[in-house]
Amino acid sequence: MDLQAKELAGQYQNALLYDVIPFWEQHSLDTTHGGYFTCLDRDGSVFDTDKFIWLQARQVWMFSMLYNRLEKRSRWLEIAAHGADFLRQHGRDEHGDWYFSLNRQGQPLVQPYNIFSDCFAAMAFSQYALASGDEKAREIAHQTYLNILQRKQNPKGRYNKAVPGTRSLISLALPMILANLSMELEWMLDASLFNQAIDTCLHEVFGLFLDRERMLLREQVAPDGSFVDCFDGRLINPGHGIEAMWFILDIAERKHDQATIQKAVDVILHTLEISWDAEFAGIFYFMDVQGRPPQQLEWDQKLWWVHMETLVALLKGYRLTSMPECLSWFERVHHYTWNHFPDPECGEWYGYLNRAGEVLLPLKGGKWKGCFHVPRGLYLCMRELEKLAE
Amino acid sequence: MDLQAKELAGQYQNALLYDVIPFWEQHSLDTTHGGYFTCLDRDGSVFDTDKFIWLQARQVWMFSMLYNRLEKRSRWLEIAAHGADFLRQHGRDEHGDWYFSLNRQGQPLVQPYNIFSDCFAAMAFSQYALASGDEKAREIAHQTYLNILQRKQNPKGRYNKAVPGTRSLISLALPMILANLSMELEWMLDASLFNQAIDTCLHEVFGLFLDRERMLLREQVAPDGSFVDCFDGRLINPGHGIEAMWFILDIAERKHDQATIQKAVDVILHTLEISWDAEFAGIFYFMDVQGRPPQQLEWDQKLWWVHMETLVALLKGYRLTSMPECLSWFERVHHYTWNHFPDPECGEWYGYLNRAGEVLLPLKGGKWKGCFHVPRGLYLCMRELEKLAE
Numbered sequence: 001m002d003l004q005a006k007e008l009a010g011q012y013q014n015a016l017l018y019d020v021i022p023f024w025e026q027h028s029l030d031t032t033h034g035g036y037f038t039c040l041d042r043d044g045s046v047f048d049t050d051k052f053i054w055l056q057a058r059q060v061w062m063f064s065m066l067y068n069r070l071e072k073r074s075r076w077l078e079i080a081a082h083g084a085d086f087l088r089q090h091g092r093d094e095h096g097d098w099y100f101s102l103n104r105q106g107q108p109l110v111q112p113y114n115i116f117s118d119c120f121a122a123m124a125f126s127q128y129a130l131a132s133g134d135e136k137a138r139e140i141a142h143q144t145y146l147n148i149l150q151r152k153q154n155p156k157g158r159y160n161k162a163v164p165g166t167r168s169l170i171s172l173a174l175p176m177i178l179a180n181l182s183m184e185l186e187w188m189l190d191a192s193l194f195n196q197a198i199d200t201c202l203h204e205v206f207g208l209f210l211d212r213e214r215m216l217l218r219e220q221v222a223p224d225g226s227f228v229d230c231f232d233g234r235l236i237n238p239g240h241g242i243e244a245m246w247f248i249l250d251i252a253e254r255k256h257d258q259a260t261i262q263k264a265v266d267v268i269l270h271t272l273e274i275s276w277d278a279e280f281a282g283i284f285y286f287m288d289v290q291g292r293p294p295q296q297l298e299w300d301q302k303l304w305w306v307h308m309e310t311l312v313a314l315l316k317g318y319r320l321t322s323m324p325e326c327l328s329w330f331e332r333v334h335h336y337t338w339n340h341f342p343d344p345e346c347g348e349w350y351g352y353l354n355r356a357g358e359v360l361l362p363l364k365g366g367k368w369k370g371c372f373h374v375p376r377g378l379y380l381c382m383r384e385l386e387k388l389a390e
Numbered sequence: 391m392d393l394q395a396k397e398l399a400g401q402y403q404n405a406l407l408y409d410v411i412p413f414w415e416q417h418s419l420d421t422t423h424g425g426y427f428t429c430l431d432r433d434g435s436v437f438d439t440d441k442f443i444w445l446q447a448r449q450v451w452m453f454s455m456l457y458n459r460l461e462k463r464s465r466w467l468e469i470a471a472h473g474a475d476f477l478r479q480h481g482r483d484e485h486g487d488w489y490f491s492l493n494r495q496g497q498p499l500v501q502p503y504n505i506f507s508d509c510f511a512a513m514a515f516s517q518y519a520l521a522s523g524d525e526k527a528r529e530i531a532h533q534t535y536l537n538i539l540q541r542k543q544n545p546k547g548r549y550n551k552a553v554p555g556t557r558s559l560i561s562l563a564l565p566m567i568l569a570n571l572s573m574e575l576e577w578m579l580d581a582s583l584f585n586q587a588i589d590t591c592l593h594e595v596f597g598l599f600l601d602r603e604r605m606l607l608r609e610q611v612a613p614d615g616s617f618v619d620c621f622d623g624r625l626i627n628p629g630h631g632i633e634a635m636w637f638i639l640d641i642a643e644r645k646h647d648q649a650t651i652q653k654a655v656d657v658i659l660h661t662l663e664i665s666w667d668a669e670f671a672g673i674f675y676f677m678d679v680q681g682r683p684p685q686q687l688e689w690d691q692k693l694w695w696v697h698m699e700t701l702v703a704l705l706k707g708y709r710l711t712s713m714p715e716c717l718s719w720f721e722r723v724h725h726y727t728w729n730h731f732p733d734p735e736c737g738e739w740y741g742y743l744n745r746a747g748e749v750l751l752p753l754k755g756g757k758w759k760g761c762f763h764v765p766r767g768l769y770l771c772m773r774e775l776e777k778l779a780e
Binding site for chain 2 (some may be wrong): 039047048050099100103107108109110111113158159161162163165167229230231290292293294295297299300301352354355360361362363366367381
């Protein structure tokens with residue numbers, strides 16, 4: 001198997017530095033009210049001004065991370081500060097929980113029903129604290145992280161619509177994101193807290209959510225890890241499962257745990273085998289593990305983040321195991337991704353394709369797509385490819 | 391314009407009596423735990439056993455209504471009783487609010503966050519009370535209706551995630567369903583309460599939700615009816631708007647209000663003009679009134695209920711106005727509907743098609759599709775066509 005790693009690293013770097021990041025630098029700053037516009041139409045024009053905390057925080061993280069790890073461009077730090085200041089001023093309620101969304105001026109629109117706002121805010125302020133040396137930013141990240149651990153057992157709080165006692169389900173999303181978040185915050189965490197956190201994530205992800213027979217991750221299971229035969233229990237979210245596996249690969253690499261590395265790579269490959277669309281190519285968005293009709297009407301669509309996270313996972317998996325299956329899948333997903341998502345005419349990448357790979361929504365950013373998965377994926381693939389080229 | 395009304399009435403009646411209703415009679419009864427299975431795969435096999443109150447109630451309504459208005463078949467009354475008993479026993483919390491869903495045995499799964507469960511329960515018990523003469527059923531319908539009027543200002547209660555004060559929005563769905571529900575319950579309501587209820591619906595639907603410039607119904611507006619430039623404010627739900635218009639046509643016909651009839655028909659026709667897919671035919675599921683990217687990824691799909699409700703609305707509109715545009719649109723939507731939704735091989739109708747009109751999910755029933763829009767639409771079209779044939 002022959003990977004032109006050096007040339008590919010250049011391709012990912014060029015897209016990052018000359019296409020994707022400039023698009024957000026040019027179109028996303030709200031110089032009147034602070035923060036970022038994320039609802040950007042095909043050409044970068046702003047089509048909605050609401051500010052979603054996930055996306056505000058992720059963009060702070062992105063520019064801080066590039067500043068910290070790629071190049072000390074003062075413009076990148078300024079852009080990160082622009083979002084961090086807005087978030088710090090407007091993002092939290094009186095308990096320190098992060099809202100889900102604000103209006104353009106920063107007034108809260110949607111309550112903190114969604115703990116992932118807090119997760120992305122913690123990531124953002126951690127990277128920003130590293131970039132800026134701002135002690136207050138470090139404190140916000142630290143306090144938010146502890147707050148997440150406290151809310152972990154009932155993340156939706158009073159907005160939880162499940163009747164207690166009939167059917168308890170726990171969700172992969174939280175241990176998965178805590179794996180990545182804990183690694184991000186390691187520099188500021190007490191070592192025992194950090195070690196306990198990542199061991200808990202490993203235990204939960206593989207001990208509770210892994211379908212050992214199929215080597216797939218379930219999206220929701222009973223608190224003891226058993227399968228629940230209902231829409232939520234049958235749900236497979238291939239992008240989530242694969243993204244979770246590269247978070248786990250980062251932890252396993254740090255712990256020099258080759259068995260966990262192998263298990264994570266096995267899950268990545270099995271997930272791709274069941275979720276690759278044999279007819280139109282690309283990775284499905286949602287599947288039912290028993291082949292029942294899924295609840296999600298968008299199940300057959302091809303989404304940007306699913307493909308970006310898969311590229312990252314396959315390169316990490318290949319570097320850590322040298323398995324040729326990782327490389328052949330990488331080439332297949334790379335080919336699909338680069339042929340379908342970039343928009344050479346207007347810049348940046350599409351997010352939403354229909355099953356056939358045609359553009360379903362022309363937007364470059366919206367309520368869920370921001371300055372995050374595309375540039376993070378490009379950056380991480382570039383780094384993996386650089387290591388492979390050595 | 392030449393409508394073969396008598397032949398068409400036979401076509402709708404045959405589908406109702408020899409295809410759709412038998413499918414539900416055969417596959418949906420849970421003889422072990424009571425109530426209905428609604429998650430039925432293409433061939434009628436049960437793929438999930440959860441019981442969603444919307445669909446339990448709608449099936450009780452459907453069989454009761456057929457018994458009341460079409461034929462006194464004892465089997466239909468038995469089937470209605472089968473669901474009514476289950477709902478009566480398990481459907482409500484201690485305040486009399488209706489849960490969103492139960493498990494197969496009837497234990498509550500999802501809290502009463504959704505007031506439409508109550509709306510469909512009231513409809514169900516009203517028709518069932520008429521069919522059975524059961525005084526307790528009448529009381530349940532009446533009490534539930536009063537309860538809905540009380541909860542109307544804050545229908546989501548503690549599950550409302552909007553932060554008070556920043557951006558208030560009201561939703562078309564509630565006044566729209568109350569128009570239909572009030573007509574359904576007229577026989578048991580105090581005349582002044584009934585008249586006030588339908589006048590309020592008329593005032594709200596046309597006074598607050600109508601975009602007078604475009605003659606379209608907005609899905610959400612500010613409490614004073616003004617446009618709000620955000621995802622929810624820009625949303626057009628063509629099926630909802632058109633269904634609301636036939637609810638209004640029923641009220642306007644009862645009040646002999648020709649101006650309101652004309653206005654409702656104008657809205658139906660304008661909605662079809664903007665939501666008809668010129669490339670693949672069929673009616674889009676969601677649109678943005680400004681042509682921005684909608685939030686709903688399923689926006690371009692073709693759904694059964696949208697097309698059924700449109701057929702009903704166009705026939706009512708044609709009978710009440712004789713406008714040839716109603717007839718030509720009816721013929722176009724009829725042609726699309728009958729060519730795409732029925733499944734002659736396994737019976738009943740598909741619910742979810744992709745933009746191109748191909749089957750997206752093969753199910754005949756699920757979390758949202760049950761024994762309701764297809765048979766109700768077939769029955770109502772049959773009745774309208776019979777009147778037109780006279």
